Amino acid sequence: MAVGLGPLPEFYPVAGLRLGIARAGIKKPGRRDLVLLALEEGARVAGIFTRNQFCAAPVLVTRDHLSKASPRFLMINTGNANAGNGEKGMVDAQACCSALAELAGIQPEQILPFSTGVIGEPLPVEKIRSGLPEALDNLSEVNWTEAAQGIMTTDTLPKGATRMLDLEGHAIHISGISKGAGMIRPNMATMLGFIATDAAIEPGLLQELVSELGEKSFNRITIDGDTSTNDACMLIATGKSEAPQITRDSGHLPAFRDALREIFMTLAHAIVRDGEGATKFIGIRVEQAGNTQEALDVAYTIAHSPLVKTALFASDPNWGRILAAVGRAGVPDLDLTAIEIDLGDVALVRNGGRAADYTEARGQGVMNQSDITIRVALGRGEIAETVWTCDLSHDYVTINAEYRT
Amino acid sequence: MAVGLGPLPEFYPVAGLRLGIARAGIKKPGRRDLVLLALEEGARVAGIFTRNQFCAAPVLVTRDHLSKASPRFLMINTGNANAGNGEKGMVDAQACCSALAELAGIQPEQILPFSTGVIGEPLPVEKIRSGLPEALDNLSEVNWTEAAQGIMTTDTLPKGATRMLDLEGHAIHISGISKGAGMIRPNMATMLGFIATDAAIEPGLLQELVSELGEKSFNRITIDGDTSTNDACMLIATGKSEAPQITRDSGHLPAFRDALREIFMTLAHAIVRDGEGATKFIGIRVEQAGNTQEALDVAYTIAHSPLVKTALFASDPNWGRILAAVGRAGVPDLDLTAIEIDLGDVALVRNGGRAADYTEARGQGVMNQSDITIRVALGRGEIAETVWTCDLSHDYVTINAEYRT
Structure with a gap:
């Protein structure tokens, strides 16, 4: 695994x-x-x-x-x-x-x-x-x-x-x-x-x-x-x-x-x-944060979102889920139009919506890889933090639903 | 479902x-x-x-x-x-x-x-x-x-x-x-x-x-x-x-x-x-909190724990996972010995460890039900809050890993 x-x-x-x-x-x-x-x-x-x-x-x-x-x-x-x-x-x-x-x-x-x-x-x-x-x-x-x-x-x-x-x-x-x-x-x-x-x-x-x-x-x-x-x-x-x-x-x-x-x-x-059921290794880098806490809040909200994690498992470049996770991370007065989200080297989100040159085929190309970086730029400052996580797969549920025997 | x-x-x-x-x-x-x-x-x-x-x-x-x-x-x-x-x-x-x-x-x-x-x-x-x-x-x-x-x-x-x-x-x-x-x-x-x-x-x-x-x-x-x-x-x-x-x-x-x-x-x-893939309806009641925020922090930490949710899916009375979720909820100066956790009408945790009269058979009896209440008493005050959630099943992963077709 x-x-x-x-x-x-x-x-x-x-x-x-x-x-x-x-x-x-x-x-x-x-x-x-x-x-x-x-x-x-x-x-x-x-x-x-x-x-x-x-x-x-x-x-x-x-x-x-x-x-x-x-x-x-x-x-x-x-x-x-x-x-x-x-x-x-x-x-x-x-x-x-x-x-x-x-x-x-x-x-x-x-x-x-x-x-x-x-x-x-x-x-x-x-x-x-x-x-x-x-x-x-x-x-x-x-x-x-x-x-x-x-x-x-x-x-x-x-x-x-x-x-x-x-x-x-x-x-x-x-x-x-x-x-x-x-x-x-x-x-x-x-x-x-x-x-x-x-x-x-x-x-x-x-x-x-x-x-x-x-x-x-x-x-x-x-x-x-x-x-x-x-x-x-x-x-x-x-x-x-x-x-x-x-x-x-x-x-x-x-x-x-x-x-x-x-x-x-x-x-x-x-x-x-070696995460339970992991099929993908994900780095989540949050840049241009105003301070360390908000960088980590955004990064962990993405990393812990079951919707983002199942999309990663499915190799689905589902940028709406990443965007929604950023929006609920509790960062005050977020300027939505300043936010950038990249998947690997592909621009996903610019100016509050899907990047103009984004195509599903390009997103899919990144998603098919086993090591993936999600980059989020908040446009608020100079702080950057990275966290690492894995996807949420059927095997995670199987492993954790098994009996303690 | x-x-x-x-x-x-x-x-x-x-x-x-x-x-x-x-x-x-x-x-x-x-x-x-x-x-x-x-x-x-x-x-x-x-x-x-x-x-x-x-x-x-x-x-x-x-x-x-x-x-x-x-x-x-x-x-x-x-x-x-x-x-x-x-x-x-x-x-x-x-x-x-x-x-x-x-x-x-x-x-x-x-x-x-x-x-x-x-x-x-x-x-x-x-x-x-x-x-x-x-x-x-x-x-x-x-x-x-x-x-x-x-x-x-x-x-x-x-x-x-x-x-x-x-x-x-x-x-x-x-x-x-x-x-x-x-x-x-x-x-x-x-x-x-x-x-x-x-x-x-x-x-x-x-x-x-x-x-x-x-x-x-x-x-x-x-x-x-x-x-x-x-x-x-x-x-x-x-x-x-x-x-x-x-x-x-x-x-x-x-x-x-x-x-x-x-x-x-x-x-x-x-x-x-009707939650995605839900097989269990779970009420999480946190009592004796010092304020509303800490009651909700504990309740949501339990409700969002993939480990607790997969244990509920498996009907596994896995009290260690609930205890660990309480411990990482961010409540300052928690007195571990004061905490009580009940599963339905069965006492799970007392005095920082497994309740003396707890048996796996009794825990299993509650877990086999489809409507389950988890009660956590913090011993800090008078505030009580309840949140509701469902379990995390294979179908959740299947539903959320499917393509946007």
Whole structure:
């Protein structure tokens, strides 16, 4: 089903980070469902998290632990989101941290837990505990591919990206994995991203980078408008590279940020390309907005319109639906005659109506492609924002109407 | 496909209002597609209109004419929305008004035009003009059923409601018709409602009533979150009943308002029951909100969630999806432990997690019904709001992915 999603890359190892994978039988026997990311001492971790007020227990625990101690492990289970479980969810998440802490000889606060899977069923703590020794046994710097597979739920393909940079003759590596395909099949929740580099990063800058790059990538994608209770995107810097530390004033920062941005974008777009039932990958770029909020309001109104999404599925250049979505996006005092809408390189709307040189054949030519850009210019200012989404197909309904069995 | 939508009632005629219907061949030959509502002198008309900033031309003309003259005709065509047509749309709408004005010997400003159908294609003015004599010829007080059929686009059934009241020994009649079934099949836009009474209503009160009752009925329904460019709900009072005038201070106002509310609710709910692909009629009641806005934000977030809607289609009591929708509705400082969610008479969520006595069998029992109420209590105040929607089925995708042929 995935749209233009290639195979995993050959991941560059990230010095100071080892990955361990276990088959803990959390939901089904025999599949990889427990992943550990073990960090050497001195590694720094920053993250961004779901804005859903019903945060899952592991999100609350991870935020708390991040504020208290230097992380040594990220512990990710699939098959159960440990969300909607009230106080018991907190106790269970803590129990898993304690079990790993004991085995590894560290403090529970040095462990960041992540869960993805069914909402509202108790976390199978005993299964996770039993799987930990296997995951610890096979910790290795070269396990990125297995980890990308180990964090999947209903994803049809694993997702990863990797880059190498040369800084004054020293290599810096960045590798990342992500998962998610909509808020997902009956309660199989969560978008997760884990990106790691062996670069040394100035304290504070790491959080700035994950906030800035995550905002423009993971926070600009939408499958169906639903926000999972478990979303998290974590950026890890082990500092084991010989390259000089990257600081806010560093001449190397622009190149590093560009490489990191590519990783974030690739991982975020991969989630959309693997969106539930997706047959098309859609970029919606809103230009000439007066401010960021109105740019995003217009972009998301288009991206979430079931009418626009079904038209995209049908390869129907139905510009009236896009126009109507712009009109109801809540932007005050919109000048309708100033608005331009393009589909790929074809002008759809000019001066409040269909563009004079528009023909169905030209619109159809763009619609038949699998990667499509919709451009909307509001004629109000200088701000531009892009969001990415996919179409709404029969398979989306089938996937989401299936039973939780 | 319609959910629990009965046959049309035997409409009570409304003295002072005659309905005429023509087959003008606007989109297809042979079907009723042009409807006139002729008002005797002295009738008053008030309305509420789409909030989409891309108002269709007829909406702009109707608002303008309402402010200038006493209406004598409402002129409704299906098959073409006359939306997205820029300046030409305005000229065409005016041309139709002028044609009818000439035939009827009145001013063009006394005509209120309404259009529904395809967006972005020129209004076939000549066909409408040619159909006017037939519609004028068959004007009659008893044509409500034919008018209900004549305003349909992709509706699978016509929609109507009617009531009679006794005021001090004098009869008052209220009859109404509506159309709409989602923002609708490739560009077949619009929700329309026309409600008329022979009661005499104090000036000013008529607009208050349509605003108040329309807000709680037509403005509380959603199929897919899309707002048509052509939506309008009009309330007509001919004043031909012998009953005393209804004023703000009148002892009869409460009974009249209740009857009118029933008409508005029936017509609005009928649109949801005939929603595109609908198999379930869903009421979402949010209680204990701190204010109206947060009640509506929560209700609409649930109503628009594709995950909730597909779960309803699947009769899957998937409470995690409802909980997640509440959590992302943007209500600040939500106390998760205070929230209650019920499905029909079954408690789903209490204290931030699944209700202790909840069982899948009990949830399934409610989900198997075709009329379902979801109740959410926020524990923040005294405000309650209800919105109505339908589920998201395969047929919705099929209907909206079909070509505009």
